[in-house]
Structure formats: C-alpha cells, structure tokens
Amino acid sequence: MTTRYDADRSAVAELLADQPAYRVGQVWDGLYRRLLDPGDMTDVPNALRQRLAHELPPALQPGVETVSDGGNTVKWLWRLADGTGVETVLMHYGDRTTVCVSSQAGCAMGCAFCATGQAGFERNLSIGEIVEQVVRAARRALPRRLSNVVFMGMGEPLANFERVWAAIGRLHHDLGLSARHLTVSTIGMGHGIDRLAGADLPVNLAVSLHAANDALRDRLVPLNRRYPLAALNAACERYVAATRRRLSFEWALIDATNDRPSDAAELAELARPLRAHVNLIPLNPTPGYATPGTPPAGVAAFCRRLRALGITTTVRRNRGTGIDAACGQLAAGPRRGDQGRTVRLSPARMASTSTSPRRTTPPGHTTDRTSSPSTTAPGPTTEAPPDAVRLAAR
Numbered sequence: 001m002t003t004r005y006d007a008d009r010s011a012v013a014e015l016l017a018d019q020p021a022y023r024v025g026q027v028w029d030g031l032y033r034r035l036l037d038p039g040d041m042t043d044v045p046n047a048l049r050q051r052l053a054h055e056l057p058p059a060l061q062p063g064v065e066t067v068s069d070g071g072n073t074v075k076w077l078w079r080l081a082d083g084t085g086v087e088t089v090l091m092h093y094g095d096r097t098t099v100c101v102s103s104q105a106g107c108a109m110g111c112a113f114c115a116t117g118q119a120g121f122e123r124n125l126s127i128g129e130i131v132e133q134v135v136r137a138a139r140r141a142l143p144r145r146l147s148n149v150v151f152m153g154m155g156e157p158l159a160n161f162e163r164v165w166a167a168i169g170r171l172h173h174d175l176g177l178s179a180r181h182l183t184v185s186t187i188g189m190g191h192g193i194d195r196l197a198g199a200d201l202p203v204n205l206a207v208s209l210h211a212a213n214d215a216l217r218d219r220l221v222p223l224n225r226r227y228p229l230a231a232l233n234a235a236c237e238r239y240v241a242a243t244r245r246r247l248s249f250e251w252a253l254i255d256a257t258n259d260r261p262s263d264a265a266e267l268a269e270l271a272r273p274l275r276a277h278v279n280l281i282p283l284n285p286t287p288g289y290a291t292p293g294t295p296p297a298g299v300a301a302f303c304r305r306l307r308a309l310g311i312t313t314t315v316r317r318n319r320g321t322g323i324d325a326a327c328g329q330l331a332a333g334p335r336r337g338d339q340g341r342t343v344r345l346s347p348a349r350m351a352s353t354s355t356s357p358r359r360t361t362p363p364g365h366t367t368d369r370t371s372s373p374s375t376t377a378p379g380p381t382t383e384a385p386p387d388a389v390r391l392a393a394r
C-alpha cells in the first residue's frame with residue numbers, strides 16, 4: 001500500500017477519482033501545507049477522511065521520542081513497515097529550527113567512527129519515508145516554523161540519489177521550504193556530486209572530509225579507496241565551477257588523529273582553491289570507536305590555525321550528545337542509557353501530538369535569516385551554520 005507521502009499528486013488524484021476535482025488540491029494542501037493527518041482534514045467529508053486514513057497510511061510507525069537540551073533537541077526512533085528503524089533529530093536554535101533526516105536505514109559506507117556505519121546497511125528509504133520525517137518534525141516544531149532541513153542523519157544521501165532528490169523536490173515545491181535552506185551532505189561520492197551540480201535546485205552541499213591525505217582518509221572513510229582525494233577534489237571543482245556556489249567541508253576532530261598542525265595545513269591546501277567553508281565537529285563517542293574526540297582546547301587551536309591560514313572556519317555546536325542524537329551517534333536504537341526525557345509513543349499519543357497543527361504560515365514562508373556555505377562570511381563565531389549540522393559525523 002502506498003504511504004501518504006509516497007503517493008504523488010497523480011496517485012492522490014487517482015484515489016479521489018470519484019470525488020469533485022477540487023478535492024485533490026484540498027487533500028494535497030492538507031498533507032503538505034497544513035501538515036494534517038487525513039483523519040483531521042475537517043474540510044472533507046467524514047467518510048472520505050476515514051477512507052484516506054486507511055488508504056494513505058503513514059510510513060513512520062510510533063517509536064521512541066527523546067528530548068534533551070531543555071527541550072531544544074528532539075530525537076525520534078521510527079519503525080518502518082518492514083520493522084527497520086531510522087532516526088530523525090529536530091533542533092531549535094535562537095532564530096531557526098532545523099531537522100536532520102535519514103536517507104537510508106543504516107549505511108554501507110562503514111566510516112570507522114560513526115555508529116550508523118558500525119551498524120551496517122539495511123535499505124534505502126523511500127521518498128515518502130524521507131518526506132514524512134520532515135512533516136512530523138514540522139508539526140512537532142509548531143508554533144515555531146521549521147526553517148532548515150539537513151540530510152545528515154543515517155545513510156549516505158547520494159547513494160540514494162533518485163529518492164533523495166525527489167524528496168527534495170517535494171520539500172521545496174509542496175512543503176514550501178527554500179532550496180537555500182536544504183543541505184545535502186556526502187562522504188565523498190564523486191559521481192553524486194556531479195549529479196548534484198547539474199540538478200535544478202540550488203541546495204547546499206556539505207562534503208565530509210575528515211582527512212586531507214589518502215593514507216589517513218583510507219582508514220577513516222573506506223569510500224576514499226574508490227574516490228581518492230584527487231577524484232573527490234576534481235568533483236568539488238566541477239561542482240563549484242558549474243554552480244558558482246560555495247561548499248562546506250565537514251571535519252570530525254579526532255584526538256591525535258586528524259587534529260595535528262600538518263592536518264590543518266593539508267586541509268587548508270584543499271579548501272583554499274575551492275573557497276570552501278570548514279565546519280569542525282568535535283567527534284562524539286560511539287561504542288565501536290575507541291579514540292575520543294579532540295579536547296576543547298585542541299579544537300580551538302585547530303580552528304585558530306585554519307583561520308590563520310585564511311580558511312573560513314566554524315566549530316559546530318554539539319546537540320543531543322546525551323541522547324545519542326549528535327554527530328555520528330545515530331544507530332536506530334537506544335544504547336547508552338538515556339540522559340534526556342524519553343517517551344515511548346503509542347499510536348494514540350502519536351495521534352495526539354501530530355494532529356490539528358496550528359500552523360498559519362507554511363514552513364518555507366519564513367523570514368529567518370539562515371547562513372549557508374554559499375553565503376556565510378568568515379566571522380568570529382564558534383558555532384556552525386545550522387544548515388551544516390551533521391548528525392552522522394560525515
């Protein structure tokens with residue numbers, strides 16, 4: 001059965017073939033602009049509401065919701081129809097609200113320091129499974145408007161390109177989010193970067209680098225053996241030349257591994273010609289990787305060194321570390337003993353938390369100013385642009 005956000009507009013029209021033509025727009029608007037469950041669309045007849053609720057089921061089943069950072073970070077573990085689990089994280093900042101979504105259940109890339117990679121790959125997510133994560137987060141964020149979406153959760157988005165791109169189209173065209181507020185990240189899939197360069201929406205690109213020499217990157221990021229730095233750099237050059245947009249390099253700082261002065265110098269050599277923005281992320285702990293993240297003083301020193309080398313650099317503010325919701329910690333399951341407030345969501349509670357949103361403005365109709373890798377100027381801040389927050393530690 002097609003889930004409600006897997007159904008495209010023509011599928012909804014087919015479902016409503018026995019209804020007046022205007023119903024299609026009414027239902028589509030209910031799903032995307034008003035973020036409603038079909039059962040709550042009070043502007044359609046009750047019998048049709050019940051039918052739609054049955055024929056357009058949700059893709060995300062009630063799971064576990066965990067809240068931390070004084071309510072400013074919310075992590076969900078969702079169960080999908082086939083029993084697989086995925087995680088989504090919502091983060092409120094002063095002037096913006098960002099959701100980090102998963103694009104795959106698990107991940108095949110096997111990055112050494114990442115809990116998702118340590119758990120292995122299950123499958124690609126569907127368009128609807130991706131879009132519904134955003135819709136659920138947008139509802140939960142109310143009365144705040146969801147402003148940013150980052151594809152930095154579980155999985156490598158460019159390994160599921162077709163569905164990710166179709167989902168991005170829905171987020172932009174139907175949910176109303178600005179493409180400039182959507183960020184796709186990659187661990188370095190060169191051919192995916194080329195496809196992104198030719199795509200028709202100006203989304204942001206974040207490349208998770210973590211090492212700027214092949215020997216170290218081969219160890220940290222196995223994909224580097226297929227796309228070594230020369231090939232990745234060439235893809236980045238083509239991307240910048242084709243789009244005229246600035247990209248960002250993500251760098252998870254690992255103690256005595258990639259935080260030495262020589263690492264900063266190598267990173268600067270790669271970033272400078274591309275005019276890339278660098279986001280530093282102190283590595284978060286995961287059960288399968290013993291080396292800790294760089295201590296705060298080392299992070300600050302690395303940041304200063306990069307800036308002295310002329311590289312625009314920020315340090316990402318960590319969110320949700322205590323609930324395994326931070327960079328590199330998503331693994332679709334409770335693991336370390338929750339330090340936040342956890343609620344196991346029953347279907348009834350899911351319904352009560354997800355219905356009757358009080359939205360008056362579509363999520364993309366926001367006046368929030370949002371930094372992006374293409375527009376962020378060098379500055380003294382030590383916080384990364386919110387649209388560059390990465391939860392799978394790429």
Ligand code: SF4
Nearest residue numbers: 107109111114117392
């Ligand atoms: S860092 Fe990203 S690409 Fe690497 S294993 Fe984790 S989710 Fe996959």
